[in-house]
Amino acid sequence: MGDGYxxxxxxxAILALSQAADLEVAKKEWRLVDISEADEPETCLCGHFPIIELCTIANAATAKSVDVxxxxxxxxxxxxxxLIFQSLKRVRADLDKAISKDATAFFHERGVINDWEYQFQQSTMRKRILxxxxxxxxxxxxxxxxAAVRRRGLS
Incomplete structure (x- = not known):
């Protein structure tokens, strides 16, 4: 993984938190459960510093979770x-922009937006004139x- 990763x-680190001893099998135990943004730079499990955009992944077999x-x-x-973080940046800069389809699906799966809101997003995503x-x-x-993307740190 170049570039400090x-x-x-x-x-x-992932294998230590997994039930499986093989990385390919261990990958199947993990899923993305949340995203957040740090106020102060943090260090990833891979050792890369700084990271601000954090992803919480959870292991279904061991019930452990970690931020990467x-x-x-x-x-x-x-x-x-x-893609979700890019969409959030775009929307923060201009609330009239639509969140991306990836962000829409992610927030719908997590219950942040309901079925009606999901359908609204899908039907108006590409519309420029509303x-x-x-x-x-x-x-x-x-x-x-x-508001659903939690901030970690001092604020």
């Missing part, structure tokens, strides 16, 4: 959490999603 260190950076979640689980009411709903949904 030590795959062997990540592998050892979004790059390691992508490389370890193949989940593109970076009615006043649709725009109000989009802004409220975006604020709800932003």
């Amino acid at each position: 030590n795959f062997q260190q990540l592998k050892a 950076g979004n790059v390691c979640v992508k490389r370890f689980l193949g989940f593109r959490s970076d 009615s006043q009411r649709q725009l109000e709903i989009r802004r409220a949904l975006n604020q709800k999603v932003i």
